[in-house]
Amino acid sequence: MTNSIKKLAIGAAVAALMAPNAMAADSSDPIVIPIHNWSSQIVMSHAVGQIFESMGNNVEFVTTDSQAVYESVRLGDVTLELEVWEGAFGASFRAALEKGGLHDAGDHDAVTREDWWYPMWTKDACPGLPSWEALNECADLFKTAETGDKGRYLDGPVDWLKHGKERVEALGMNFTVINAGSAAALWAEIGAAEADKRPVVVFNWTPNFAEAVWPGEFVEFPEWVEGCDKDPSVGPNPDALFDCGNPAKGYLKKAAWDGMVGKWPHAYEVLTKISFTNAQIAEMAKLVDVDELEPEEAAEVWLENNEDVWKSWVN
Numbered sequence: 001m002t003n004s005i006k007k008l009a010i011g012a013a014v015a016a017l018m019a020p021n022a023m024a025a026d027s028s029d030p031i032v033i034p035i036h037n038w039s040s041q042i043v044m045s046h047a048v049g050q051i052f053e054s055m056g057n058n059v060e061f062v063t064t065d066s067q068a069v070y071e072s073v074r075l076g077d078v079t080l081e082l083e084v085w086e087g088a089f090g091a092s093f094r095a096a097l098e099k100g101g102l103h104d105a106g107d108h109d110a111v112t113r114e115d116w117w118y119p120m121w122t123k124d125a126c127p128g129l130p131s132w133e134a135l136n137e138c139a140d141l142f143k144t145a146e147t148g149d150k151g152r153y154l155d156g157p158v159d160w161l162k163h164g165k166e167r168v169e170a171l172g173m174n175f176t177v178i179n180a181g182s183a184a185a186l187w188a189e190i191g192a193a194e195a196d197k198r199p200v201v202v203f204n205w206t207p208n209f210a211e212a213v214w215p216g217e218f219v220e221f222p223e224w225v226e227g228c229d230k231d232p233s234v235g236p237n238p239d240a241l242f243d244c245g246n247p248a249k250g251y252l253k254k255a256a257w258d259g260m261v262g263k264w265p266h267a268y269e270v271l272t273k274i275s276f277t278n279a280q281i282a283e284m285a286k287l288v289d290v291d292e293l294e295p296e297e298a299a300e301v302w303l304e305n306n307e308d309v310w311k312s313w314v315n
């Protein structure tokens with residue numbers, strides 16, 4: 001080594017030691033981000049992917065099942081998950097945590113709820129709502145050719161694992177659960193019912209774009225108690241699981257593969273700082289479901305309009 005190069009090298013080493021957040025560089029391998037089947041998750045994943053790219057990271061998106069993804073993160077095949085909804089994914093997340101390999105990378109600011117929901121005109125026909133018992137007494141209003149003498153409840157796609165069928169059985173409800181093939185099928189159902197104000201009850205969640213489009217309410221089931229999905233004695237029916245609603249104030253977490261912190265330390269630090277609010281998440285969904293942008297475009301628009309939000313996580 002010549003003296004001047006030696007000095008440079010020593011200088012760089014000292015600078016690295018003295019830098020307040022001295023860290024190794026992130027790996028150039030792609031950070032693998034999973035994409036699921038509801039709009040906010042897709043837009044948020046692209047937004048965060050674009051943030052990582054702006055930091056010089058490589059990013060790859062994979063479309064995965066929203067339950068199996070926790071096993072993939074645990075094994076490091078997928079690097080992280082940006083939307084761990086307590087109601088839909090709490091059980092799969094906890095199971096993966098117990099096996100090891102993934103960890104809780106912090107909560108978003110958002111408070112979430114996922115459950116049976118109706119647009120407000122439904123209440124005109126069934127004024128005892130939002131009580132689940134009142135809904136059950138109004139089951140006739142929801143009868144269709146498909147469900148015969150039972151009311152129709154349009155649940156989400158099967159991979160959101162809402163346990164609608166188990167709940168109907170556990171509470172002795174006069175409803176038949178039909179699984180929608182996609183989130184879009186839920187919006188189509190509400191939209192079709194709107195014209196003649198037909199009563200409908202469908203799976204919905206918050207934060208979502210739907211709350212700004214169709215005022216509505218969640219059905220109030222027996223309150224969620226820890227263990228309702230594991231211990232039959234928990235909840236009003238002593239012999240059944242799933243005899244209560246989903247958490248009414250659920251968390252929204254980020255999850256990360258344990259190896260992320262060593263392999264992409266800068267991206268990991270940003271991940272831990274990321275925290276979206278209900279309004280921000282609803283806006284991400286709206287850009288796709290109402291404004292009809294492609295998810296990548298929606299992510300770009302969101303980042304452009306919210307630089308003050310995300311730049312504070314990066315700097």
Ligand code: TMO
Pocket residue numbers: 038085088114156160205
């Ligand atoms: C998982 N989801 C937010 C669609 O309920």
